[in-house]
Amino acid sequence: MSLRYALLALLTSGPMTGYEISRRFQSSVGHVWHAPDSQIYPELRKMEAEGLVEAETVAEPRGEKRFYHPTDSGLAAFRAWMDSPLRYALDRDPAHLRAAYFEWADPAAARRSLLDHIDRFEDLRVQWQEQIDQIDDGSSPVLARRLEGKDADERRRVSGYKRFAYEGLLARADAEIAWAQRGLGLIDELS
Amino acid sequence: MSLRYALLALLTSGPMTGYEISRRFQSSVGHVWHAPDSQIYPELRKMEAEGLVEAETVAEPRGEKRFYHPTDSGLAAFRAWMDSPLRYALDRDPAHLRAAYFEWADPAAARRSLLDHIDRFEDLRVQWQEQIDQIDDGSSPVLARRLEGKDADERRRVSGYKRFAYEGLLARADAEIAWAQRGLGLIDELS
């Protein structure tokens, strides 16, 4: 149910075609709310049908393009969601589930699970750090558009919250890596 | 797809009736893989149909009870899962999604989101700490049954991995709380 809010969040940075949405989604808000194209396009249509977004057709050198933007009611829905209580997903964590029963795994396989865990979060860590660097040096196109025509205070707010979100992810990655590394030691100790 | 492995994990501690499974699930493996009764009972039937678990009917003072236990093929499936690569869920994190766009929220609502986040993880922290305490003082019935008839080395392994899993969750809770608290400061600073 948050997909539409993720899409609205993206569209508050400016009008975009469906394709731009799908690409920019991956490189920005998709880091906190993943969605494949096969979900994005149908959801956009539903949102259009419900009047949350609108497409404006603009003539282009060849063909024409449809630029989506949030409607007033879309912005209102987004703000209402921002002010509503959060709905958390229930805990479902395959890595910790498995770790709790490592006595049933081959020690080598248990080690592999933890090494995969470390790899995964190191990869994510790099991606998230890149996002933070882009926020800091202004090289994110979505954010740059979002900051256009804003005063210094608003810019600080907008960038500050993006940075804050990614810092949280980074801290999580560090915690996961540290945990998995402790686990490697534990396996050696116990097997 | 991990539900069945969570159920098998639970059943490796000893035979149980459906009802015992559903209760004990909540208080043990359910902490890392949540599932409601409405999912557990049908899944058990499917697993029975596929020969992963078997129920033994035992006469009781009044009526009779069906005690489920994993079959050899169930244990093999569980071990195979333990040794297979993990499948991670894609990132979908409503709290971080929202935090990244706090400039669209009323500052009071943003604060409330973060305070809810802190509450949630403090509650979870308490639950997880209780689990760790129960592991340490032997007061977890599921774990106690699991340790029956095992030698000291095996006991250390079984308890050690359970503890390790919960420690990871605890560290995560701490990180989430610290993050949200930083966020409260940030909101004050920026608004």
Added chain:
DNA sequence: CGGACCATGTAAGCGGTTACATGATTCT
């Protein structure tokens, strides 16, 4: 001319959520 990128999806299926439903037994 061929490969990367632009552009936009459909369809089947499943895992999970939510709401609802029922009746027996044990405890106070």
Added chain:
DNA sequence: AGAATCATGTAACCGCTTACATGGTCCG
């Protein structure tokens, strides 16, 4: 007698995954 716990689900729905599909355009 009434509440809590035992005991076991069904049904509708939906968000999401996976696999597949198609054709245009730009660049080297």
